Every structure is written in C-alpha cells, then in structure tokens.
Amino acid sequence: MVRFWGTRGSLATPGLDTVRYGGNTSCVEVRTDAGDLAVLDAGTGIRALGREISTDAKRVDVLLSHLHMDHVQGLGFFECLYREGCQVHLWGPASTTMSLRARLTRYLSPPLFPVRLRDLPALTLHDVPLGRFEIPGFTVHCALVRHPAPTVGFRLEADDAALAYLSDHEPALGVRDFPGPPEWTSGFDLARDADLLIHDTQYTDDEYETRMGWGHSTVAQTVAFVTAVGARTYVPFHYDPTHGDAELDQMHAAAADALRGICRVIPAREGQTLSVTSGGVA
Amino acid sequence: MAQHEIEVILTRELASYLATAVFVVDPEGELIYYNEPAERLLGTRFDETGPMAMSDWTSMFSATDENDQPLKAEQLPLVAALQYGRPQHERFRIRGLDGGRRLIEVTAIPLLGQAGRFVGAAALFWEAGEP
Numbered sequence: 001m002v003r004f005w006g007t008r009g010s011l012a013t014p015g016l017d018t019v020r021y022g023g024n025t026s027c028v029e030v031r032t033d034a035g036d037l038a039v040l041d042a043g044t045g046i047r048a049l050g051r052e053i054s055t056d057a058k059r060v061d062v063l064l065s066h067l068h069m070d071h072v073q074g075l076g077f078f079e080c081l082y083r084e085g086c087q088v089h090l091w092g093p094a095s096t097t098m099s100l101r102a103r104l105t106r107y108l109s110p111p112l113f114p115v116r117l118r119d120l121p122a123l124t125l126h127d128v129p130l131g132r133f134e135i136p137g138f139t140v141h142c143a144l145v146r147h148p149a150p151t152v153g154f155r156l157e158a159d160d161a162a163l164a165y166l167s168d169h170e171p172a173l174g175v176r177d178f179p180g181p182p183e184w185t186s187g188f189d190l191a192r193d194a195d196l197l198i199h200d201t202q203y204t205d206d207e208y209e210t211r212m213g214w215g216h217s218t219v220a221q222t223v224a225f226v227t228a229v230g231a232r233t234y235v236p237f238h239y240d241p242t243h244g245d246a247e248l249d250q251m252h253a254a255a256a257d258a259l260r261g262i263c264r265v266i267p268a269r270e271g272q273t274l275s276v277t278s279g280g281v282a
Numbered sequence: 283m284a285q286h287e288i289e290v291i292l293t294r295e296l297a298s299y300l301a302t303a304v305f306v307v308d309p310e311g312e313l314i315y316y317n318e319p320a321e322r323l324l325g326t327r328f329d330e331t332g333p334m335a336m337s338d339w340t341s342m343f344s345a346t347d348e349n350d351q352p353l354k355a356e357q358l359p360l361v362a363a364l365q366y367g368r369p370q371h372e373r374f375r376i377r378g379l380d381g382g383r384r385l386i387e388v389t390a391i392p393l394l395g396q397a398g399r400f401v402g403a404a405a406l407f408w409e410a411g412e413p
Binding site for chain 2: 093094095096127130143144145146150173174175176181182183184185186188189
C-alpha cells in the first residue's frame with residue numbers, strides 16, 4: 001500500500017489553488033501486507049503521517065533521497081521521534097566528506113531548529129548503502145541519481161511488487177538524444193519494469209529552458225524515461241510550487257496522452273492511497 | 283549491460299561536451315567511452331569499435347616511447363591509474379587506426395565516487411605535435 005502525504009517539490013504550497021494535488025512537500029508512506037512501514041522522504045507531509053502511525057508501532061524506517069530542505073523539513077515534527085518505544089531508523093546519503101549525521105545536524109540544530117539530533121535517543125542514523133540492503137519487510141535497492149548534491153533513488157521490493165522512487169531526477173541533462181542506452185541513463189536500473197514508478201515531473205518544456213541543471217524533469221522527459229524503463233504505472237510527483245491544480249491537470253493530461261497504451265498514469269494526490277501489486281496498481 | 287555508476291555517466295556527459303580528448307574505462311579496464319576529440323587522435327570512431335577489453339585497447343594503438351621503444355601495457359597511464367589507484371602522466375607515441383603516428387601526452391586519473399567507491403578511470407589526451 002502506498003499513501004501520499006506530500007506531493008509538492010521545493011516549497012510547501014498550501015492554498016485554494018493546490019487543494020486537489022496537495023501542498024505539502026515530499027513524503028510517501030509504503031506498507032507491506034504484513035504492516036511493515038517505510039517512509040520515503042521527510043518533507044512537510046511527514047508531520048500528518050506521524051500522527052496517523054499507531055502508538056504501538058515499534059519501528060519506522062525513513063529513507064531520505066537527499067537533504068534538500070523540501071525533503072527534510074518535516075523531520076523535526078515527526079511524532080514518532082518523540083515517542084517512547086518507537087525506534088526510528090533514518091537512512092540518507094552521506095557526502096564525500098561528511099556523514100549523514102554531520103550533514104543533517106546543519107539543519108536539526110539551533111538556530112534553525114530548537115531540538116538537537118543528539119537529544120533524540122530513539123533515532124538511529126544510517127549512511128545509506130549504495131546497492132541492495134534489507135529493512136523489515138522490504139528489500140531496498142539504492143543508487144545515486146542525477147540531481148545536484150548527493151541524491152539517491154530507491155527501489156523497494158515487497159509482496160512480489162516493486163516500487164521505484166525517483167523524486168528529484170534530471171536524467172536528460174546533457175544527453176543529446178534522451179533517453180540514451182540503458183547503461184548510460186541515470187536511474188534506469190532502479191526503475192526498470194517497476195510496478196509503480198514515482199517520478200519527478202516538475203516542469204513544463206518552457207520552464208525547463210531557464211531551469212536546466214536544477215535537477216528536475218519535464219513532462220516530456222519523464223514520459224521518455226517511463227517508456228524506456230518499461231514501468232507499468234507512472235506517478236507524476238514533486239510538483240512545482242508555481243503550478244496550481246488546473247495547470248497540473250493539463251500536464252497530467254499531456255503525460256496520459258503520450259503514454260496511452262504504454263503505461264498507466266496516476267498523478268500523485270495528497271491523501272491518495274494506491275494498492276501496488278505485481279503488474280501495476282490494483 | 284547493467285547501468286553504469288552515476289559518476290561514470292556524468293563523466294561521459296562532461297566528456298561529450300569537451301574539446302579535450304577523453305577516454306573512460308570501467309573498474310575492470312574495459313574501454314566504455316571515448317569522445318569525438320579522442321576519436322580524431324585514435325583514428326577511429328567509438329561507434330565503430332564499441333567497448334573494448336583492456337587487452338585490446340592497450341595493444342591496438344602501438345604505443346611507443348619517444349625513442350620508439352614499445353611500451354608495455356602497465357606503462358600506459360590509464361593502466362597505472364587502474365592498477366595503482368593514483369594519477370599518472372606520460373608522453374608517448376601512438377599509431378591511430380587511420381595509420382597516423384601521433385605524439386601525445388596523457389594524464390589518467392582513477393574515478394573515486396561517493397563513499398570512496400572505485401568506479402573506473404579516465405584519461406585526458408593532448409596531441410603534443412607531429413613526431
């Protein structure tokens with residue numbers, strides 16, 4: 001089961017104009033049939049998720065794609081961090097010179113935040129390993145992907161289904177005829193044949209002209225990527241703060257038109273729940 | 283073929299925009315890319331040769347020192363960068379597959395990615411002049 005708690009990129013964008021698709025920044029809940037819980041990113045959406053997690057929960061694994069503010073801003077407001085008896089395991093990329101803890105401390109410490117990381121005893125930090133590793137209920141594949149600063153994508157496998165999460169991804173940057181061969185395409189192995197692919201779809205073609213290299217994709221680029229990797233269901237995600245619901249409707253319609261007969265398109269909406277199975281979304 | 287590491291993909295993309303000749307090999311020494319300026323020096327196109335095993339590319343360009351003595355594979359900067367994990371610079375001659383004899387200078391560096399992963403090596407070539 002997949003539930004979207006934050007679908008927005010860059011900046012939380014509450015307001016009448018974003019009610020349908022949501023204004024909170026990146027956060028996705030993923031649960032196995034047995035109830036194991038993984039959380040993808042800790043944007044502002046994680047605050048509401050924390051309140052929904054049972055007080056009986058003993059462990060939560062939070063997988064951070066990277067440490068840009070829209071992916072960590074909700075972390076300090078995640079209720080599970082302050083509950084007795086609940087262990088929170090936080091996985092995220094180190095840099096070439098600093099551990100995840102050192103990097104995260106830059107935000108989770110005064111003057112930016114009143115609580116220090118070291119004051120959260122139930123929190124265990126892991127420099128996320130590149131490659132395959134296990135967390136309760138899930139096999140996780142992790143790889144660096146193209147986005148400014150160390151950024152990873154995830155592939156979660158459980159219950160015979162595979163979900164790929166590439167929230168911030170610009171695989172077309174610098175590629176003259178995108179997509180190129182699979183071996184030269186960022187994120188390809190993570191997304192290959194995924195039952196559900198949650199992928200960055202931040203820009204229109206016009207916007208991309210002035211935002212090239214910022215680490216995000218257009219609708220057309222994502223359509224090309226989705227087609228190349230053979231994903232069964234594509235979930236547009238990480239919406240630009242300037243895009244209201246009406247504009248997103250147009251972008252999603254363009255993606256659905258381009259992928260008709262190739263792949264199902266289900267735009268991410270805050271609060272939406274999807275049941276992922278082998279072969280797509282039930 | 284499995285997807286290359288992101289650091290290698292980015293190296294290739296950078297190389298594809300440079301006027302400097304660049305060679306990229308994977309950790310096993312397989313030649314996985316060279317750019318257009320390198321194609322001119324080597325006298326062949328990557329699309330024609332495709333990826334090449336180290337045993338092939340170390341011998342096919344007939345590398346010699348400035349006194350025309352053949353170089354062993356381990357004397358080539360890229361092989362040294364792969365074997366010893368450190369930069370290496372050399373000046374030597376090659377014969378391109380177009381038959382052209384060229385004096386070149388080569389600097390090779392190992393590519394170390396996030397978490398110190400050894401993901402391959404790259405070499406930058408300069409044509410030093412006609413031999």
